[in-house]
Amino acid sequence: MSATPAAVIVAIDGPSGTGKSSTSRAVAAQLGLRYLDTGAQYRAITWWMLTNGIDVNDATEVAAASGKPSIVSGTDPRDPAIAADGADASGPIRTQEVTAAVSAVSAVPEVRARITGLQRAIAAGAGGGIVVEGRDIGTTVLPDADLKVFLTASAEARAARRSGELKAADGSAAGDLAATQQALAQRDKADSSRKASPLKKADDAVEVDTTELSLDQVIECVVTLIEKAAAEKAGRMEKAAQ
Numbered sequence: 001m002s003a004t005p006a007a008v009i010v011a012i013d014g015p016s017g018t019g020k021s022s023t024s025r026a027v028a029a030q031l032g033l034r035y036l037d038t039g040a041q042y043r044a045i046t047w048w049m050l051t052n053g054i055d056v057n058d059a060t061e062v063a064a065a066s067g068k069p070s071i072v073s074g075t076d077p078r079d080p081a082i083a084a085d086g087a088d089a090s091g092p093i094r095t096q097e098v099t100a101a102v103s104a105v106s107a108v109p110e111v112r113a114r115i116t117g118l119q120r121a122i123a124a125g126a127g128g129g130i131v132v133e134g135r136d137i138g139t140t141v142l143p144d145a146d147l148k149v150f151l152t153a154s155a156e157a158r159a160a161r162r163s164g165e166l167k168a169a170d171g172s173a174a175g176d177l178a179a180t181q182q183a184l185a186q187r188d189k190a191d192s193s194r195k196a197s198p199l200k201k202a203d204d205a206v207e208v209d210t211t212e213l214s215l216d217q218v219i220e221c222v223v224t225l226i227e228k229a230a231a232e233k234a235g236r237m238e239k240a241a242q
């Protein structure tokens with residue numbers, strides 16, 4: 001295990017299936033950093049809306065309800081918890097129903113303002129450094145992050161990964177490759193074309209194409225980037241203290 005020489009704030013963004021969650025959890029665990037899955041927060045508020053009779057396709061209704069549930073995220077990379085109004089949401093947020101509704105809910109500006117506030121507070125409170133992964137972390141949530149990484153992969157590779165994962169989870173038709181690829185493309189389009197804080201690479205993000213890389217290779221690459229960013233930050237802090 002290596003240790004980071006300075007507390008760093010790391011933003012990892014990219015579309016679905018590029019390896020954000022797996023990579024972020026692994027590098028945070030390896031480097032002793034906290035970890036925040038912002039997609040889980042959007043999924044949790046979506047799950048709460050679905051279970052509380054909110055019409056998720058009615059932006060006015062979603063906006064009016066956006067402040068109601070408490071959304072609490074754990075930041076342990078080995079056990080990232082998520083709760084909505086005190087109920088464990090880690091299982092229900094992965095259902096197809098939530099996956100199909102989450103882009104519409106997260107496009108509502110009031111929802112984004114609420115969740116972005118939570119994210120900034122968590123990052124500010126993570127004294128030892130944190131890896132925050134999502135869609136708009138480098139562009140909007142933490143524009144001053146010490147390191148921004150934007151993961152990409154071909155549509156085929158992303159669908160194959162996601163479909164394998166769904167098949168392993170329940171063996172259902174959700175594991176069908178063509179259907180998964182279509183659903184991913186739809187969600188990417190919605191996430192990239194919304195007005196409020198769309199999925200977009202920050203100008204100063206390092207882009208890593210993971211199509212031909214194993215997960216271990218991606219982890220190694222991001223660990224190296226974080227160690228470099230942490231060393232540079234430590235150097236700047238030392239200089240400023242002189």
Ligand SMILES: Nc1ncnc2c1ncn2[C@@H]1O[C@H](COP(=O)(O)OP(=O)(O)O)[C@@H](O)[C@H]1O
Binds near residue numbers: 165
């Ligand atoms: N480089 C990679 N090569 C092969 N499989 C990968 C790679 N990165 C991630 N995976 C697998 O792909 C699936 C989706 O990864 P995940 O980290 O959840 O992506 P994201 O958070 O970007 O949606 C997981 O099953 C994960 O193990």
Ligand SMILES: Nc1ccn([C@@H]2O[C@H](COP(=O)(O)OP(=O)(O)O)[C@@H](O)[C@H]2O)c(=O)n1
Binds near residue numbers: 016102
């Ligand atoms: N920072 C973020 C993170 C997620 N999201 C939304 O939440 C959804 C679910 O995110 P996720 O990270 O769990 O998605 P997966 O790619 O892991 O399936 C995304 O499709 C976006 O609609 C967002 O709008 N902004």
